[in-house]
Amino acid sequence: MKFEKLAAPKGVREYLPPESQAFEWVREQLIYPAKLAGYQLMELPVFEDTALFNRGVGESTDVVSKEMYTFEDRGGRSITLRPEGTAGVMRAVIESNLDRGQLPVKVWYSGQFFRAERPQAGRYRQFYQVGIEAIGIDDPALDAEVIAIADQGFKNLSLKNYRLEITSLGDAPSRAAHRVDLMKFIEKLDLDEATRARAELNPLRIFDDKRPEIKNAMQDAPILMDYLSEYSRAHFEKVKSYLDQLNIAYTVNKRMVRGLDYYTGTTFEFVHDDLGAQSGIGGGGRYDGLMEVLGGQALSGIGFGLGVDRALLASIAENTLPTENFTSDLYIIPLGEEMKAFALTVAAKVRIQGFTAEVAFGDRSLKGSMKGADKSGARFVAVIGETEKESGSVELKRMSDGTLISVKIEELQKVLSA
RNA sequence: GUGGGCGUAGCUCAGCUGGUAGAGCACUCGGUUGUGGUCCGAGAUGUCGCGGGUUCGAGCCCCGUCGCUCACCCCA
Numbered sequence: 171m172k173f174e175k176l177a178a179p180k181g182v183r184e185y186l187p188p189e190s191q192a193f194e195w196v197r198e199q200l201i202y203p204a205k206l207a208g209y210q211l212m213e214l215p216v217f218e219d220t221a222l223f224n225r226g227v228g229e230s231t232d233v234v235s236k237e238m239y240t241f242e243d244r245g246g247r248s249i250t251l252r253p254e255g256t257a258g259v260m261r262a263v264i265e266s267n268l269d270r271g272q273l274p275v276k277v278w279y280s281g282q283f284f285r286a287e288r289p290q291a292g293r294y295r296q297f298y299q300v301g302i303e304a305i306g307i308d309d310p311a312l313d314a315e316v317i318a319i320a321d322q323g324f325k326n327l328s329l330k331n332y333r334l335e336i337t338s339l340g341d342a343p344s345r346a347a348h349r350v351d352l353m354k355f356i357e358k359l360d361l362d363e364a365t366r367a368r369a370e371l372n373p374l375r376i377f378d379d380k381r382p383e384i385k386n387a388m389q390d391a392p393i394l395m396d397y398l399s400e401y402s403r404a405h406f407e408k409v410k411s412y413l414d415q416l417n418i419a420y421t422v423n424k425r426m427v428r429g430l431d432y433y434t435g436t437t438f439e440f441v442h443d444d445l446g447a448q449s450g451i452g453g454g455g456r457y458d459g460l461m462e463v464l465g466g467q468a469l470s471g472i473g474f475g476l477g478v479d480r481a482l483l484a485s486i487a488e489n490t491l492p493t494e495n496f497t498s499d500l501y502i503i504p505l506g507e508e509m510k511a512f513a514l515t516v517a518a519k520v521r522i523q524g525f526t527a528e529v530a531f532g533d534r535s536l537k538g539s540m541k542g543a544d545k546s547g548a549r550f551v552a553v554i555g556e557t558e559k560e561s562g563s564v565e566l567k568r569m570s571d572g573t574l575i576s577v578k579i580e581e582l583q584k585v586l587s588a
Numbered sequence: 589g590u591g592g593g594c595g596u597a598g599c600u601c602a603g604c605u606g607g608u609a610g611a612g613c614a615c616u617c618g619g620u621u622g623u624g625g626u627c628c629g630a631g632a633u634g635u636c637g638c639g640g641g642u643u644c645g646a647g648c649c650c651c652g653u654c655g656c657u658c659a660c661c662c663c664a
Contacts, residue, residue: 477664544624
């Protein structure tokens with residue numbers, strides 16, 4: 171009986187050895203600056219009550235309207251696999267009253283997110299993000315720091331070909347004023363039905379359309395930046411000034427739109443130039459009304475999400491990944507069945523001292539085992555037989571040049587650390 | 589959801605105007621189980637993505653389907 175092979179679900183991105191090592195490295199580089207800045211881990215569920223995203227992310231967004239993995243659980247509850255991180259963080263902060271302590275609440279997260287889109291380069295149905303949120307303080311200096319932390323993450327990857335674009339989406343009064351004029355403008359355009367429907371829900375969306383005819387039509391559309399309230403304008407000026415003083419390069423993109431409805435005020439996006447169509451490697455912004463909409467206090471917050479998959483693609487494109495592969499310090503070959511227990515003992519001793527040690531398993535010939543050792547890339551090899559067991563010392567073979575070094579088992583670390 | 593390209597060995601691919609499947613690399617074993625890389629020898633591996641059609645005959649032509657991939661819509 172032969173069974174049919176199974177494949178991973180469509181659109182998921184898996185990271186297997188040896189590539190997984192690069193993935194792990196990228197993820198750690200991206201989030202490390204946040205740890206250094208005092209952000210603390212928040213480990214959250216990957217599924218939430220569907221209402222959280224409907225209300226938090228916004229019904230008008232594509233994410234909610236057509237990209238969510240939603241299902242009914244066994245208790246008849248509507249559950250959704252998280253399509254983004256911020257809403258879940260806010261829910262948890264409100265639920266556990268983290269915002270009743272000192273502000274801002276500063277947390278980071280890392281994990282997989284889910285959107286049911288047609289896959290393409292850099293876009294997956296399950297993808298990885300790291301992110302931070304700073305909740306409860308509306309201070310332009312905090313905006314600048316959040317942006318700086320994201321930027322440092324990309325710098326840690328030695329990336330060069332990326333840009334930071336920023337804008338201000340203003341406060342509620344700014345947006346209301348702009349919306350009136352923008353709607354008037356859009357009404358006059360000749361748009362297809364789908365596009366017009368999107369415009370009705372959120373007219374800003376149309377700025378994001380890549381089709382040339384739409385871009386042309388939107389050339390003279392009223393720009394939100396020109397409608398900013400005094401407060402929003404001053405806030406944004408300060409953010410820019412802080413970024414200047416931090417020597418963080420940016421361009422103001424007055425037409426930038428983000429796909430999540432909760433953004434207000436400072437909003438930003440990191441774009442990489444070598445990635446093809448899906449070029450956003452990270453983005454974020456401030457969200458004034460989100461917490462209140464989710465049943466919490468009326469506190470402002472700001473955060474970002476960085477795409478680990480895309481950051482990895484960018485690192486590959488710019489060839490900035492570290493070249494060292496995973497290799498063991500010591501590869502132990504037991505000579506025959508009776509020596510296996512002893513080999514395991516020696517390996518355990520070495521590992522306790524912080525070195526990586528592998529044992530040759532199976533019953534290959536010595537030559538075969540040596541080949542295995544060679545392919546594993548191990549720095550040293552020890553063949554262990556009767557002689558070694560009795561004398562308590564082994565001959566370490568340094569694979570780089572083939573020299574043999576006789577050493578007592580108790581003193582292995584001296585050679586291995588050299 | 590819409591459109592383009594592509595599915596042959598583990599990988600990269602070849603396969604003539606349709607005649608019954610190959611190379612390189614990788615892998616396993618051996619060249620008297622106490623020392624790897626080179627060399628030599630041997631070996632295993634495919635329902636040619638899947639289903640149907642045309643044909644005496646299909647990896648090749650036609651239809652469908654699934655998957656991958658790129659782009660649109662969108663976004664990390």
